Amino acid sequence: MAVIVFDQVCFTYSPKSPFHSDALKGVDLSFSSTDFLALVGHTGSGKSTIIEHLNALLVPTSGEVRIGEYISSSNKKRRSKKLGYLRRKVGLVFQFSENQLFEDTLIKDVMFGPRNFGDSPEAAHLKAVEALGEVGLPEEYYERSPFELSGGERRRAAIAGVLAVGPKLLVLDEPTSGLDPEGAREMMDLFKKIHERGTGIVLVTHDMDIVLGYAKKVAVVDNGKIAMTGTPAEVFSKDLKPYGLEKPLVYQTIDILNAHGYSLSYQYENLDDLAKAIKEGKKQ
Amino acid sequence: MDHRLIVRAKDLTFGYRKGEKALRNVSFELNQGRYLVILGHNGSGKSTLARILTGLLPLQGGELELFGEVPTKENGASLTRRIGIVFQNPDNQFVASSVEEDIAFGLENLALPREEMVRKVREAAKMVGMEEFLNKAPENLSGGQKQRVALAGVLAMEPDLLILDEATSMLDPKGKREVYKAIDGLRQTHPSLSLISITHDVEEALHADRVIVLSDGLKAMDGTPDEIFSKKEELKRLRLYPPFVYRLSSALKKLGIDIVPEGDLERSLSPLWR
Ligand SMILES: Nc1ncnc2c1ncn2[C@@H]1O[C@H](COP(=O)(O)OP(=O)(O)OP(=O)(O)O)[C@@H](O)[C@H]1O
Ligand SMILES: Nc1ncnc2c1ncn2[C@@H]1O[C@H](COP(=O)(O)OP(=O)(O)O)[C@@H](O)[C@H]1O
Ligand SMILES: [Mg+2]
Ligand SMILES: [Mg+2]
Numbered sequence: 001m002a003v004i005v006f007d008q009v010c011f012t013y014s015p016k017s018p019f020h021s022d023a024l025k026g027v028d029l030s031f032s033s034t035d036f037l038a039l040v041g042h043t044g045s046g047k048s049t050i051i052e053h054l055n056a057l058l059v060p061t062s063g064e065v066r067i068g069e070y071i072s073s074s075n076k077k078r079r080s081k082k083l084g085y086l087r088r089k090v091g092l093v094f095q096f097s098e099n100q101l102f103e104d105t106l107i108k109d110v111m112f113g114p115r116n117f118g119d120s121p122e123a124a125h126l127k128a129v130e131a132l133g134e135v136g137l138p139e140e141y142y143e144r145s146p147f148e149l150s151g152g153e154r155r156r157a158a159i160a161g162v163l164a165v166g167p168k169l170l171v172l173d174e175p176t177s178g179l180d181p182e183g184a185r186e187m188m189d190l191f192k193k194i195h196e197r198g199t200g201i202v203l204v205t206h207d208m209d210i211v212l213g214y215a216k217k218v219a220v221v222d223n224g225k226i227a228m229t230g231t232p233a234e235v236f237s238k239d240l241k242p243y244g245l246e247k248p249l250v251y252q253t254i255d256i257l258n259a260h261g262y263s264l265s266y267q268y269e270n271l272d273d274l275a276k277a278i279k280e281g282k283k284q
Numbered sequence: 285m286d287h288r289l290i291v292r293a294k295d296l297t298f299g300y301r302k303g304e305k306a307l308r309n310v311s312f313e314l315n316q317g318r319y320l321v322i323l324g325h326n327g328s329g330k331s332t333l334a335r336i337l338t339g340l341l342p343l344q345g346g347e348l349e350l351f352g353e354v355p356t357k358e359n360g361a362s363l364t365r366r367i368g369i370v371f372q373n374p375d376n377q378f379v380a381s382s383v384e385e386d387i388a389f390g391l392e393n394l395a396l397p398r399e400e401m402v403r404k405v406r407e408a409a410k411m412v413g414m415e416e417f418l419n420k421a422p423e424n425l426s427g428g429q430k431q432r433v434a435l436a437g438v439l440a441m442e443p444d445l446l447i448l449d450e451a452t453s454m455l456d457p458k459g460k461r462e463v464y465k466a467i468d469g470l471r472q473t474h475p476s477l478s479l480i481s482i483t484h485d486v487e488e489a490l491h492a493d494r495v496i497v498l499s500d501g502l503k504a505m506d507g508t509p510d511e512i513f514s515k516k517e518e519l520k521r522l523r524l525y526p527p528f529v530y531r532l533s534s535a536l537k538k539l540g541i542d543i544v545p546e547g548d549l550e551r552s553l554s555p556l557w558r
Contacts, residue, residue, distance in 0.1 A: 019421050043428030043456045095427045095454065096373060148300065151372040151450065152326025152484075174427070177453045178372065180325040180484050182523035206456045246457040249528040249549070256550050260557040275535035278556060282541070 002033040002068030004054070004169070004200075009063040010224075011049055023049040025224035026063070031217065033068065033169050033200040036192075038211045038232070040204075041221030042244030047204045048095055050221065051171050054202065055090040056083060067169075088117050091167030095174050095204075097158030101146035106137070106157055109146055113165040124164075131160040134190055136183065152178050159187070169200040176207065188214050208248040212236065220245070237266050250274060257281070288316040290351060290445055290478045291337065297345030298332055306332045308501040309346070314445075319471070319479045321489040321509075324498030325523040330482045331372065333498070334449050337480075339364045351444065368443030370434050370451035378430070383409070384418040387437045408440035411466040413459075427454040435463065439470065448481045452488075464491065486513070486527045490547040497522055513545070 011024040023046050031037050039047045052058040053065045056072045064073035067090065070080045080086070094100060103109035107128055114124035132142070135156040146154055155178045162170070172191070176184035184207075192214055195201050205211060211218055211232050218235045220228040222243045228235060236251050246252065253274070254264045262281040268274040291314040298307040307329040314320055322330050335341040336348070339360055348355060350363045380386040387405045396404070409415045412432040417425065422433055431454050438446065446467075452460045471477050481488065489495050495512045497505035499522050505512055513519070513526040516534070525531070529545035529552045536543060543555050 013424060018419075019424050021420075021424065041456075043454075043459050044426040048426060098373065150327040150331060156326070174454065178326075178450060178484070180328075180523050181486065181525050183326055184484075208457075244456065244458050252549060253528075253532065253553065256553055257556060262557075271532050271535040272538070275532070275539055275541070278536065279539045279541060282556060 002168075003030060003066070004033060004068070005030040005066045006050070006053070007064050007066070009050075009053065009060045009065060011053070011058060012061045013049075015061065023224055024060075027224070027226055029219055029226050029229070031200075031202075034198060036195050036201045036203070036214065036216040038203045038205060038215035038218045039221055040206070040208070040211060040218060040235075040245060041227075045221045045244075046224045047221050048173055049224075051092065051173060051202060051204060054169065054171050055087055055092050057092070088165065089168045090171060091162040091165055091169070092171045093159050093162050093173060093175055097162075097173075097175075098151060098154035098178070101154060101157055101161075104145055105143050106146060106149070107132070107142040109157060110160045110164050113161055117165060127164045127166070128160070131164040132157075134163060135160045136186065152180060152183065155179060156183075156187075163194075167199065169202065170194060171202045173204045174206065175203070176205065176210065184210075208236070208246060209250075212248045212250070233266065288352065289349065290314045290316050290318075291480075292349040293337075293346065294348075295346035296333065296336060296343070296348065298329075298336060298341060299344065300332075305501050307336070310498070310501075310503050311346075312496060312503070312506065314478055314480065316478055317471070317475050319481070319491070319493045321492035321495045322480065322482045322498060323484070323486070323489060323495060323522075323524060324504075328498040329501040330498055331449055332501075334369060334447050334480070334482060337447065338367055338369050366444040367447060368438035368441050368445070369447040369449065370431075370438050372450040372453070378422040378433075381421055382418065383414065383420050383422055383425070383433050386422050386433055387418075387440050390437055390441045404440050405436075408436040411439055411470070412436045413462050413466075428456060428459050431455060432459070432463065439466075442474070444476065445478045445480070448479070448483075450482055450484070453484070460485075460488070464488070486525060489513075490527050490529070490545075497524065510545070 006027045006029040009024055009027040013021040013023055027050060041047050059072050060074045062074045064071060070086045071078050073079050101109050103112055110128035110131055111124040114127045137156050146157060159175060176187055179187055188210055191201055215232055218232050219226050220243050227243055236247050240247060254266060257264055264277055294311045295309045296307055297309055299305045324330050353359060355363050378386055379389050384405055387408055388401060391401050391404060409418055412435050414432050414436060431451060435451055452463050490509050492509055495509050496503060504522055513530045516526055519526060533543050533545045543552055545552050
């Protein structure tokens with residue numbers, strides 16, 4: 001089990017240029033490679049910048065990130081050399097991952113990762129077929145160009161491309177946006193299954209109901225820093241307005257009712273339980 | 285004026301490949317000032333429909349009228365100029381090196397006086413909360429910020445019909461709310477603006493005048509949000525869930541408690557304390 005540590009990480013895009021932008025301003029965060037961690041925060045808070053440090057796509061401007069043995073540091077002397085090894089262990093699905101498809105057929109695109117890491121064409125094909133099945137893309141699509149897929153189908157293809165490599169840490173930047181509601185649920189169930197097989201998950205999402213339903217740990221990102229960490233229940237019981245966040249709808253409902261004389265706790269996980277508690281509360 | 289037909293689509297049919305249909309006999313009408321939401325599973329044909337309406341794909345079968353006219357070679361461009369579309373993916377939509385220029389891009393062909401152009405760009409940027417980013421490079425923005433810039437560029441053109449193809453999918457809930465508020469405001473000040481929003485967000489669909497659900501290229505449902513979201517079983521077959529208030533409402537109904545689901549959560553819940 002590897003530990004992942006962000007130690008006072010600052011990151012500046014285009015330093016010393018007119019487009020200079022301080023995206024991270026001292027991120028401290030640690031989690032284990034078997035966690036299911038959700039990163040939440042308003043648009044522009046720094047979530048994507050944080051996770052792009054996890055496979056050293058971005059290197060800290062100051063501070064360092066340690067991913068198990070691998071060190072990604074502003075100090076060149078401390079920096080690890082085995083980038084290929086890291087890229088194989090950490091699979092990153094980008095926010096607009098559907099733009100990253102570039103082979104001329106879907107199947108070749110998903111085979112690219114395994115091939116790149118040294119698999120034979122046959123082995124890569126097997127892995128691609130399995131991954132495509134898991135994300136729900138049927139065989140009829142294999143020979144199509146990625147440009148001939150719908151937005152949601154392209155997103156599934158991009159996720160399959162990362163799954164086919166079999167990463168130890170799976171980093172997902174808003175993976176369900178663009179999926180239909182049932183598709184989003186199926187995809188999250190797939191990530192849950194992958195997590196139960198021992199793969200760590202880092203998930204960026206705006207969907208707080210997904211955070212509540214799937215994540216074991218939450219980090220709130222605000223203005224380039226980690227503002228708070230805790231279990232979903234701990235984080236959602238706090239006031240999240242200062243961070244520009246909304247609570248899951250169940251929590252919002254409880255807050256509204258409590259403001260009108262109810263005294264409901266946050267413990268209900270399904271709507272039938274909540275409805276019963278509302279009925280109780282209404283009588284009093 | 286009030287009930288002018290903005291879109292009349294009859295039996296629209298389209299296939300990208302021989303023997304396969306992405307859209308099959310889809311018919312609907314949109315009146316001026318109305319807000320239509322289109323839902324449907326991935327690959328159900330929503331973007332295909334949007335591309336046909338905006339002339340990006342040719343009409344293969346069926347009839348189409350826009351603003352009361354049949355699009356032809358001659359008038360096609362002037363009709364589609366009245367339609368603003370924001371696509372699913374903002375990355376492919378940037379053309380300029382700063383946010384300001386990017387928002388101004390469409391306006392540039394209109395030969396407006398410089399001050400008016402600047403004013404319109406600022407107004408549009410303000411509507412989507414991006415006025416502080418005018419000097420930034422679009423490619424340096426976060427995903428949600430990019431979507432807002434793309435939207436501002438289209439709003440600046442003051443279209444008569446606005447089509448959003450998952451244009452808010454990358455925004456945080458607050459950002460979404462701001463954009464919907466901006467659009468709401470726009471509909472108040474420009475009551476003639478008609479809106480088609482393609483989305484997977486059933487919570488957004490609650491605010492529409494009308495909802496159409498596509499499935500495998502066919503129109504599977506068509507009605508008011510309330511008509512659509514009361515049909516739990518049918519929605520499930522179409523890979524959809526009812527919005528949260530409808531789910532809560534049916535849990536409460538089992539216990540004999542009635543609420544009236546609508547777009548505003550607090551108002552929906554108000555029978556519980558009155
Ligand atoms: N350029 C294209 N060439 C060939 N087939 C395409 C093309 N674009 C889409 N398709 C196919 O047409 C069907 C409808 O696609 P469309 O993009 O309209 O779906 P959509 O409802 O917008 O889906 P999503 O929710 O994923 O965006 C799908 O089966 C898709 O694979
Ligand atoms: N390539 C880039 N160049 C310059 N600034 C950027 C770039 N990408 C993001 N930023 C800026 O960094 C900040 C954090 O962005 P990001 O990590 O993408 O946020 P989030 O993923 O939380 O929406 C934002 O202010 C954004 O404008
Ligand atoms: Mg992001
Ligand atoms: Mg689409």
